[in-house]
Amino acid sequence: MLLQYQIEGGDFVNAGKASSAVKRVLKQLDVPARRIKRVVIALYETEVNVVAHASKGEIEAEIDTDKIIISVKDSGPGIPDIEKAMEEGFTTASKEVREMGFGAGMGLPNIQRNSDHLHIESVPGEGTLVRITNDLRD
């Protein structure tokens, strides 16, 4: 089963729509609650990243009986050093943004923590592809 969603850059109001819809489907498929939670958190964080940094993005969630593969492709600034970006606390946010409570450098580590397998490809200046693969079995 393939689910598709569009993300608009800067549209914080609608960030989370895709994770909400995926959650609903997984509940109806009787996926264990703890597995759903991981998928939803990973996807939600990814959505917020796209909204915050890119001009637009596309989500494809492919669900089969034992796993979900989520691909999020965006047209954004890209990540120059992925390894560094994965470190907890690493952030590109300005001091002002951090004072507002955002950009604590926990986004990607949080996605990693909630993914069984995480793959990131990025071309600076063009965009980023994030692929999250999670087990859905009992």
Add this chain to the structure above:
Amino acid sequence: MSACPTQAIRVRNGKAIIIEERCVDCGNCCKACPVSAILIEQDDFQEIFNYPVRIALVPSVFIGQFPSNILTGDVFGGMKSLGFTHIFEIDSVVDLVQQGYDGITSCQACEKPAISTFCPAIVRLIQVRFPALVDHLIGVKPPSDVAAIHYRKQMEEQGHDPSEIGVFYITPCAAKIASIKSPVGEEISPVNGVINMEYIYNKLLHLIMNNEVREESGPDSKPLDSKGILWSLTRGESEHQQGRCLAVDGIRNVTEFLERLEETDDSHIDFLELRACDESCAGGVLISGNRFLTVERLNRRAGEAQGEPGGQAGFFDESLYALDKIQARSMLALDPDRTVAMEKMNKLEELLKVLPGIDCAACGSPSCRALAEDIVQGRAQPSWCVFLQELYIRDGRLSLEEADEINGSIWGKERDYRSQSK
């Protein structure tokens, strides 16, 4: 049908039926039904006379619903005239419950936000719709159960035989009745019976209006302090908890908040008080008075409260007052077999593309999505949709007689205007 927050109601043969495993006993349907077709199961009042010691457990909203010119002494006196031997105010034990909460809200390792188990409809809502959140539920029994155990023990200590003590709960809500008939997180309920608050209200007003109250009486529990009086109202619990606390009332508001909590927990809330009814227990389906006036009266009563804070003796005894682990029982799954569930899910998505999406409910299901689910679950047919039915007739796939038969099986045969005009 549309009043139900879990889409548990269907219309068949002109009558509303309830899909039991979806129902959380919130009572919204009872409030909404224009012809009072939905009845709440309850115990016969005469059952109290099976016990020599007849205890009434009374929540503070019970007093709050009476008009201000009726004296509390007459209300309690009237209850004794009706046959109760002891009257205990439930909210006299909230300090015991508070002790239980203190252990949990100060716990660093516990799942936050900790969610109150005060409202039984909320506990059931989380079980059926938010299985991922059951671990957030605080394992402390609600005040009504704590009071039942506490006062039963007190009567036993005074020398009464356990079999002679009957504990009856005067309930403002349907969910309480269900939680006593089929308890969650407890082996058996400590309450012997539940009495519908509307029933007692009618009886008491009749006695009071006809000057038939034998003598005024106070409650047999110590007077409530303002915390106890307000505990069952919105923010009654949250105002007294540690850390960041939030209170949400109204089951749709609660559902919206829990959906959010399940997806992203950036709220940093430590304690969540959730109540199914608007204005909490003052808005209970069996409360006769206006909910806003009930709240106002209780606030006034709290301002004049004589009770000492922390006045009720006793310590939180975990073996008595802690709940067993609450289990999730999700109702959302289309099928226990994942492969079958996937097939149903695909079929459901296809159906949603065909159904009109206006949620007219003429098919007897509350929304197009609910009908699509009913179809994939074999509980309904696409031809039950009036729009599809029209197309089927035009294509010659359905005869007019068959369509009549279908519509009659949903709306009831007597709705046919032709049978009316005969």
